[in-house]
Amino acid sequence: MNNFLKVAAFSLAVIGLYTFYSVWVIPPINPEAPPKEAVVEEPATVDELVELGESVYNGKGACSLCHTAAAGRAPLLERAAVIAGQRIKEPGYKGNATHAEGYLYESLVNPSAYVVPGFGASGSADKVSPMPDVRGSSIGLNETEIRAIIAYLQSISGVEVTIAPAPTEETKAKE
Amino acid sequence: MALSNKRLSIIKVVFSLSFFAFLLAVYFFASGQPVVSAPVLGALDYPATHGVNRRLAVWMAAQMHLWFAAFVLAVPILVLILEFIGVIKKDKRYDRVACEFLRVSITAFSLTAITGALLLLSLIVFYPQLMKYLASIFGPTALFYALFFLFESATLYAYYYGWGRMSEGSLKWVHLLIGLGLNTAGTGLMFVANAWVTFMMTPAGVDVSGVFNGNLWEAVNNHLWSPMNLHRFIANIAYGGSIVGAYAAYRYLSAANEKERAHYDWMGYTSSLIAIGALLPLPFAGYWLTAEIYSYSQQMGITLMGGVFAWLFIVQAVLIGALFLAANYYLWCGFGRGSYGERYLGYVKYIAFVIAICFLVWFTPHTLILTPTEARALGGQYHPYLGPLGLMPAKNTAVNIMLLFTFLSFLLYRRSHRTPTVAWAAYGKAAQAGLFTAAVINITFLGVYYGYFTNTLYKVASSVPQVATTLFVIVACLVIEAFMHRGAERTEFRWGRMPGRSQYALLLIAVSFTWLMGLMGFVRSAIRQHWHVYGVMRDASAEAFTPSIAYAAKVVSIGTIIFMSIIVFIFWLSSAGREASDE
Numbered sequence: 001m002n003n004f005l006k007v008a009a010f011s012l013a014v015i016g017l018y019t020f021y022s023v024w025v026i027p028p029i030n031p032e033a034p035p036k037e038a039v040v041e042e043p044a045t046v047d048e049l050v051e052l053g054e055s056v057y058n059g060k061g062a063c064s065l066c067h068t069a070a071a072g073r074a075p076l077l078e079r080a081a082v083i084a085g086q087r088i089k090e091p092g093y094k095g096n097a098t099h100a101e102g103y104l105y106e107s108l109v110n111p112s113a114y115v116v117p118g119f120g121a122s123g124s125a126d127k128v129s130p131m132p133d134v135r136g137s138s139i140g141l142n143e144t145e146i147r148a149i150i151a152y153l154q155s156i157s158g159v160e161v162t163i164a165p166a167p168t169e170e171t172k173a174k175e
Numbered sequence: 176m177a178l179s180n181k182r183l184s185i186i187k188v189v190f191s192l193s194f195f196a197f198l199l200a201v202y203f204f205a206s207g208q209p210v211v212s213a214p215v216l217g218a219l220d221y222p223a224t225h226g227v228n229r230r231l232a233v234w235m236a237a238q239m240h241l242w243f244a245a246f247v248l249a250v251p252i253l254v255l256i257l258e259f260i261g262v263i264k265k266d267k268r269y270d271r272v273a274c275e276f277l278r279v280s281i282t283a284f285s286l287t288a289i290t291g292a293l294l295l296l297s298l299i300v301f302y303p304q305l306m307k308y309l310a311s312i313f314g315p316t317a318l319f320y321a322l323f324f325l326f327e328s329a330t331l332y333a334y335y336y337g338w339g340r341m342s343e344g345s346l347k348w349v350h351l352l353i354g355l356g357l358n359t360a361g362t363g364l365m366f367v368a369n370a371w372v373t374f375m376m377t378p379a380g381v382d383v384s385g386v387f388n389g390n391l392w393e394a395v396n397n398h399l400w401s402p403m404n405l406h407r408f409i410a411n412i413a414y415g416g417s418i419v420g421a422y423a424a425y426r427y428l429s430a431a432n433e434k435e436r437a438h439y440d441w442m443g444y445t446s447s448l449i450a451i452g453a454l455l456p457l458p459f460a461g462y463w464l465t466a467e468i469y470s471y472s473q474q475m476g477i478t479l480m481g482g483v484f485a486w487l488f489i490v491q492a493v494l495i496g497a498l499f500l501a502a503n504y505y506l507w508c509g510f511g512r513g514s515y516g517e518r519y520l521g522y523v524k525y526i527a528f529v530i531a532i533c534f535l536v537w538f539t540p541h542t543l544i545l546t547p548t549e550a551r552a553l554g555g556q557y558h559p560y561l562g563p564l565g566l567m568p569a570k571n572t573a574v575n576i577m578l579l580f581t582f583l584s585f586l587l588y589r590r591s592h593r594t595p596t597v598a599w600a601a602y603g604k605a606a607q608a609g610l611f612t613a614a615v616i617n618i619t620f621l622g623v624y625y626g627y628f629t630n631t632l633y634k635v636a637s638s639v640p641q642v643a644t645t646l647f648v649i650v651a652c653l654v655i656e657a658f659m660h661r662g663a664e665r666t667e668f669r670w671g672r673m674p675g676r677s678q679y680a681l682l683l684i685a686v687s688f689t690w691l692m693g694l695m696g697f698v699r700s701a702i703r704q705h706w707h708v709y710g711v712m713r714d715a716s717a718e719a720f721t722p723s724i725a726y727a728a729k730v731v732s733i734g735t736i737i738f739m740s741i742i743v744f745i746f747w748l749s750s751a752g753r754e755a756s757d758e
Contacts, residue, residue, distance in 0.1 A: 007424075011682060011686050011739060014683055014687065014690075015732050015736060018687075018732070019729060019732040021490065022727075022728030023728055023729065026724065031483045033720055034719050034720060034721075066473050130470065131473070132474075133383055135383045136382070136384070136385075137472065138706060139474070139710075140710070
């Protein structure tokens with residue numbers, strides 16, 4: 001019985017130490033509450049569209065998780081809209097976009113159409129992008145949110161925002 | 176006693192058949208379901224629980240089932256290996272200890288089935304829509320599960336009760352074959368269950384709108400299925416070894432005479448050797464699992480390693496550090512079993528120093544949770560000097576070196592009872608020392624160069640050549656060691672001479688392993704965040720939030736205490752049964 005008590009006390013002490021460390025020593029972090037499924041209202045102005053894009057970029061879209069210098073997992077997007085215009089003219093570009101806006105849209109919904117060298121999925125020789133189609137998976141953006149992100153990228157790149165608040169027949173045809 | 180054993184067996188068989196029938200019912204229920212798209216759930220899709228925390232209830236049932244399942248899947252593997260070694264070496268000691276291992280686990284089989292049934296029932300009651308969706312995809316696998324379960328039960332009883340009758344001649348080989356069948360069925364069971372769990376994390380065959388339009392094999396063979404199978408298979412062996420080691424440690428401390436003490440010392444050593452042996456490749460299987468998580472979803476990978484769970488890996492480092500230190504301490508204490516052990520005691524402090532340094536590197540957090548004032552004072556979220564040590568390449572380097580030095584402890588332990596007599600022994604030892612040195616330099620170079628001077632995507636990729644280096648050196652040193660000790664001067668190990676405190680190292684390993692499994696089970700499930708099936712079926716219940724590490728630690732601790740208490744009761748039953756049989 002003596003040994004049993006010693007072994008039980010020892011085991012409880014070990015469990016107690018691990019609990020103490022996890023509960024009181026490491027910083028208390030409470031994960032964020034699950035995001036609410038809000039209905040996105042169609043922005044009325046370009047400014048509202050850009051504002052929505054910024055919020056999706058840093059929130060629901062989770063873009064800033066990878067597209068940062070600290071993460072280093074994906075290309076930086078500060079000049080994405082400028083680079084997009086140059087990229088479609090490069091001989092190495094194999095995607096289907098014919099204009100900068102289309103390239104940005106393609107990068108969001110079909111990221112493997114063109115993979116920036118050095119940022120392909122491991123072992124894919126830059127043929128497959130590790131980025132998901134933003135319409136699916138855990139991100140699940142709708143068309144308004146996708147257009148808002150493109151508007152936001154154009155805005156931070158310092159080029160004219162060509163996305164209209166509501167899709168016109170012309171933009172539908174381009175997409 | 177014979178009568179009560181018979182009754183017990185009848186109860187077990189009846190229970191097994193009932194559970195089999197239950198699984199068949201699930202199969203037929205599931206096979207009648209049409210394939211549907213993932214439903215969008217609302218709070219009303221979850222039945223009222225009247226004060227019962229549904230997630231906690233399922234969490235506890237799942238964790239208990241996993242602990243028991245890991246134990247009962249691992250022990251037959253250890254038993255089969257030991258029985259086979261006993262047959263090859265013609266040493267009855269292995270056979271006796273193998274049979275005792277199996278006796279220890281036999282009651283746990285029933286408890287595994289009971290906790291499994293409890294888990295299934297609680298899932299159906301608390302999360303009916305999720306189960307309906309999963310059943311619509313995985314229905315046919317329930318039949319495989321039921322058949323594996325039936326085959327496992329049949330082979331288990333044949334294996335255990337046939338031990339005495341099939342102990343000689345060709346019947347012994349038939350017995351070994353039954354053991355192989357038992358292990359195949361057990362592993363198959365685990366693979367089927369893993370398919371369901373991994374689909375919830377990395378669903379395959381689902382289109383962007385969440386409709387499942389793939390086939391069953393696609394759903395089973397999802398991104399994480401193979402790495403999870405491998406990781407759990409290895410971890411189960413390590414876990415089973417550690418639990419049996421704890422049993423042996425307790426029996427050693429309570430031994431009534433020298434003979435018993437020697438027996439349990441040998442049993443503790445053998446089981447801990449298996450546990451440590453399986454522990455060595457486990458981090459590598461973990462890397463593969465993590466790499467596949469990143470490959471499926473960068474977002475999920477970052478949530479796991481760089482987000483709210485970053486600190487959980489610091490807790491994990493503490494536990495793994497404790498496991499390695501305890502394993503090394505046990506080996507160092509074992510130097511006393513050999514006649515020549517004393518000559519290696521001087522190396523212990525250096526090995527301990529290296530392991531402690533590696534532990535501290537692993538322990539260094541990546542990002543620090545700071546107040547804005549603290550962050551300004553520090554110049555950012557990273558410590559200017561220690562920050563780089565928080566990155567994965569530094570941790571990969573540390574764990575590889577830690578593994579190499581644990582292997583070194585084992586090598587010295589093996590030498591504590593033998594001295595090589597071959598003429599080239601000095602060259603052999605020099606070659607081993609050279610291999611070790613080259614490996615440490617190579618592992619450090621790979622970690623530093625690829626980890627800090629290349630693109631982020633290549634950082635973790637450097638772990639593959641690091642692992643290859645570690646494994647190569649372990650195998651090469653073992654080969655040299657085997658040739659070098661042919662015809663060596665040997666003395667017998669003096670079993671039963673270990674100090675009592677060494678047995679607490681074995682207990683520490685078992686408790687730490689149990690707690691660690693609970694913690695890692697939490698994070699595996701928690702990285703799905705507010706999704707039942709990641710990106711496909713959202714959890715709309717009130718418990719959809721991700722719990723904090725502190726909360727999870729409390730749940731895991733309570734679970735560990737309950738599980739360990741049941742295990743102690745099983746050990747008591749086993750020894751009581753044995754004493755009654757002896758009488």
